[in-house]
Amino acid sequence: MLSRYLDGEATRSExxxxxAHLRDCEECQRLLAxxxxxxxxxxxxxxxxxxxxxxxxxxxxxxxxxxxDPPPQIPARxxxxxxxxxxxxxxxxxxxxxxxxxxxxxxxxxxxxALIGYCLxxxxxxxxxxxxxxxxxALTLINxxxxxxxxxxxxxxxxxxxLDFVIPFIALNVGLLVATRVTRRRRL
Amino acid sequence: MRPRTVAAxxxxxxxxxxxxxxxxxxxxxxxxxxRAAFEQLVRIHADRLYAVVVRLxxxxxxxxxxxxxxxxxxxxxxxxFDGRSQLFTWLYRIxxxxxxxxxxxxxxxxxTVPLEEAPSxxxxxxxxxxxxxxxxxxxxxxxxxxxxxxxxxxxxxVLRDIEGLSTAEAAEILEISExxxxxxxxxxxxxxxxxxxxx
Numbered sequence: 001m002l003s004r005y006l007d008g009e010a011t012r013s014e015x016x017x018x019x020a021h022l023r024d025c026e027e028c029q030r031l032l033a034x035x036x037x038x039x040x041x042x043x044x045x046x047x048x049x050x051x052x053x054x055x056x057x058x059x060x061x062x063x064x065x066x067x068x069d070p071p072p073q074i075p076a077r078x079x080x081x082x083x084x085x086x087x088x089x090x091x092x093x094x095x096x097x098x099x100x101x102x103x104x105x106x107x108x109x110x111x112x113x114a115l116i117g118y119c120l121x122x123x124x125x126x127x128x129x130x131x132x133x134x135x136x137x138a139l140t141l142i143n144x145x146x147x148x149x150x151x152x153x154x155x156x157x158x159x160x161x162x163l164d165f166v167i168p169f170i171a172l173n174v175g176l177l178v179a180t181r182v183t184r185r186r187r188l
Numbered sequence: 189m190r191p192r193t194v195a196a197x198x199x200x201x202x203x204x205x206x207x208x209x210x211x212x213x214x215x216x217x218x219x220x221x222x223r224a225a226f227e228q229l230v231r232i233h234a235d236r237l238y239a240v241v242v243r244l245x246x247x248x249x250x251x252x253x254x255x256x257x258x259x260x261x262x263x264x265x266x267x268x269f270d271g272r273s274q275l276f277t278w279l280y281r282i283x284x285x286x287x288x289x290x291x292x293x294x295x296x297x298x299x300t301v302p303l304e305e306a307p308s309x310x311x312x313x314x315x316x317x318x319x320x321x322x323x324x325x326x327x328x329x330x331x332x333x334x335x336x337x338x339x340x341x342x343x344x345x346v347l348r349d350i351e352g353l354s355t356a357e358a359a360e361i362l363e364i365s366e367x368x369x370x371x372x373x374x375x376x377x378x379x380x381x382x383x384x385x386x387x
Contacts, residue, residue, distance in 0.1 A: 057255060
């Protein structure tokens with residue numbers, strides 16, 4: 001409550017309660033005084049200018065950047081598949097996702113590549129790989145454990161076992177993309 | 189995003205941050221592909237964005253890179269800026285996300301910057317030497333303490349307490365709830381206060 005009080009965001013009743021408490025409590029008085037001076041010190045840290053910064057940004061813009069993406073023309077979303085369509089361009093942190101209708105198959109391919117790229121990033125793999133491996137091992141042991149322990153392993157069975165790993169891994173990634181979509185839609 | 193209280197209104201320095209008609213015109217022109225208009229926007233916002241990211245990066249050089257990167261991304265995506273948030277909020281979000289991404293990738297949360305690299309105000313020559321020395325020492329401790337904070341605490345502190353944005357704006361930039369922002373902010377303030385007390 002002290003932080004809200006300091007920021008002028010406490011309600012009237014909170015303010016009155018705290019004022020009354022502060023009259024009697026030396027410890028809170030000290031804490032408030034200390035937080036106030038900390039805040040004042042922090043406010044004195046503002047950095048306002050860096051000479052030539054705007055010029056260097058503009059130079060970088062001129063040398064590195066093409067024309068901007070065109071603004072969205074049609075505010076509708078086109079399905080690629082129910083789970084993949086509305087995951088935005090995850091490369092661009094903090095940038096609103098494009099909401100244009102998918103125009104060409106090349107655009108679909110680009111989006112699919114972006115989605116696969118997103119799934120293959122290290123933070124996502126840290127989650128999906130161990131889970132996929134665990135599920136795959138469990139499925140293999142349950143379904144084919146008996147055959148493996150009896151030494152009846154052949155190429156066909158290995159291929160089927162591989163599916164035990166691949167399918168959960170794909171399902172996990174689809175789930176991750178859906179969860180990301182839901183989170184971002186809530187934010188927007 | 190309107191500040192909720194009179195105190196917040198004053199903290200916001202509203203004249204400096206409110207988008208002017210001129211700025212809106214520049215945004216519209218930039219969205220139509222006018223690079224010169226976007227360059228004007230860079231001139232308006234570059235220092236302000238740098239002031240934020242320099243506190244989140246490992247040093248001034250990286251902060252300059254992050255500022256450049258943020259504007260490059262903004263230029264590429266300006267067509268999709270729909271005006272639901274203010275331009276500076278949008279730019280801050282891009283810059284802060286980029287700075288956080290680099291900080292996490294480099295594991296630099298606890299890295300400190302040599303004092304000669306740390307950004308500082310021009311010295312106040314009007315004071316006596318002793319208070320000046322004390323203030324300089326205090327400032328050094330403050331710089332170190334802020335840089336020592338985990339990035340998730342540092343970002344709210346920089347936006348809210350150093351740059352003077354409102355709680356709602358800072359929460360919007362960091363894409364967290366206001367309650368989460370207040371909680372992190374309070375924790376950050378307490379950590380800074382303890383660091384100052386120890387010094």
